[in-house]
Amino acid sequence: MDSKRNSGDQIVKLGTFLMPVHPPEKSRTACFDEELNSLFTPTSLDLQRPGAVIT
Amino acid sequence: MTLEWEPIPANDVFMANLIARTKNIKLGIGVSILPQHHPANVAARVALLDHLAHGRVYWGFGQGGVPTDWELFNLPDGKTQAQMTAEAHEIILMLWTQDPPYKFDGKFWKIDMQHHSEELRMGYPLKPYQQPHPPIGMTLMSADSKGGAVGGKRGYIPLSTNLVHQNTVAKHWETYCQGAAEGGLPEPSRDIWRVSRSIFVGESNDQAWDFCLNGPFGDSFNYMLTLLRNAEMLDLVKDDPSMPDENATVEYMLKNLCIVGDKKSCMEQFEELWDVTGGFGTLLFVKHDFDDAERWNSCMHVLAEEIVPALPTVGEAVSA
Numbered sequence: 001m002d003s004k005r006n007s008g009d010q011i012v013k014l015g016t017f018l019m020p021v022h023p024p025e026k027s028r029t030a031c032f033d034e035e036l037n038s039l040f041t042p043t044s045l046d047l048q049r050p051g052a053v054i055t
Numbered sequence: 056m057t058l059e060w061e062p063i064p065a066n067d068v069f070m071a072n073l074i075a076r077t078k079n080i081k082l083g084i085g086v087s088i089l090p091q092h093h094p095a096n097v098a099a100r101v102a103l104l105d106h107l108a109h110g111r112v113y114w115g116f117g118q119g120g121v122p123t124d125w126e127l128f129n130l131p132d133g134k135t136q137a138q139m140t141a142e143a144h145e146i147i148l149m150l151w152t153q154d155p156p157y158k159f160d161g162k163f164w165k166i167d168m169q170h171h172s173e174e175l176r177m178g179y180p181l182k183p184y185q186q187p188h189p190p191i192g193m194t195l196m197s198a199d200s201k202g203g204a205v206g207g208k209r210g211y212i213p214l215s216t217n218l219v220h221q222n223t224v225a226k227h228w229e230t231y232c233q234g235a236a237e238g239g240l241p242e243p244s245r246d247i248w249r250v251s252r253s254i255f256v257g258e259s260n261d262q263a264w265d266f267c268l269n270g271p272f273g274d275s276f277n278y279m280l281t282l283l284r285n286a287e288m289l290d291l292v293k294d295d296p297s298m299p300d301e302n303a304t305v306e307y308m309l310k311n312l313c314i315v316g317d318k319k320s321c322m323e324q325f326e327e328l329w330d331v332t333g334g335f336g337t338l339l340f341v342k343h344d345f346d347d348a349e350r351w352n353s354c355m356h357v358l359a360e361e362i363v364p365a366l367p368t369v370g371e372a373v374s375a
Contacts, residue, residue, distance in 0.1 A: 024059035
């Protein structure tokens with residue numbers, strides 16, 4: 001799919017929906033750390049830019 | 056509250072941690088389960104979060120559907136809880152938007168605060184940072200979602216769940232727009248529509264499918280299917296209501312409700328999603344258990360850098 005967007009058009013925003021579903025046998029502390037840190041990965045879905053959404 | 060598969064019992068506490076670590080991200084509470092909290096407490100806590108975040112908070116509410124939670128809080132049946140939720144919602148809006156005195160004579164929640172003091176500024180609950188209140192989102196599940204219709208009427212933000220077929224997602228927008236029309240609001244812009252999808256972009260189709268089917272990604276869908284089956288809500292995931300329940304498998308979910316494959320395949324699936332739905336303003340990547348951080352980081356990188364930038368602008372059909 002080639003981008004058909006002209007320069008200056010409003011882009012589709014990308015956000016993340018944290019669905020904290022984890023196997024019960026996984027450490028609870030590890031689950032919480034993972035959920036928090038998932039927003040601070042090397043790419044982080046560009047979530048630090050204004051307008052990014054997390055739900 | 057009582058689900059071991061879903062271990063975060065207080066999303067406002069979790070969000071408070073995120074607020075302190077971020078500056079630009081907008082954070083949505085999805086959702087405050089209103090029958091399980093006094094509405095005055097919810098109003099105050101969300102208002103506080105909104106101040107701490109300098110206005111980056113969105114709010115969502117619901118009634119919850121976990122039978123053991125209902126027993127833990129000694130709550131009535133689901134239909135009655137829906138009424139409790141509606142009353143609590145009105146109280147929260149009242150506390151956010153009005154000054155005292157406060158009186159609400161509901162069937163389930165009653166507030167009668169008549170003796171405020173202007174001199175002491177006593178009797179004044181905290182108002183949110185955003186005025187009149189934080190943006191409110193409504194999750195849409197079924198095609199004729201009652202929440203969607205109410206959300207449309209009130210101008211709330213529509214958010215489509217990842218647990219339904221894309222044909223159902225397309226109907227969400229119709230339901231939402233009908234609600235807006237009934238509420239006398241102008242035709243909504245698709246820019247406000249959030250569509251959530253479970254996505255994994257892998258190195259090859261075979262690798263992506265194996266990773267999702269035989270790991271926590273697939274396990275989470277097996278868990279969700281079991282929950283929905285027990286709640287007699289399995290029809291939710293079906294594109295065709297006549298589909299037998301036994302066909303609602305993890306494989307079915309991955310093939311019909313998720314976007315899984317290599318980059319080329321995922322792009323084709325996004326094209327189809329775009330064509331079927333007519334386009335939306337925000338794609339919400341559903342975060343699953345990061346059992347392999349490297350693979351998930353790679354997936355997010357491709358999604359953010361290559362796939363989403365190639366999506367058309369709202370209102371522009373892919374095939375145009």
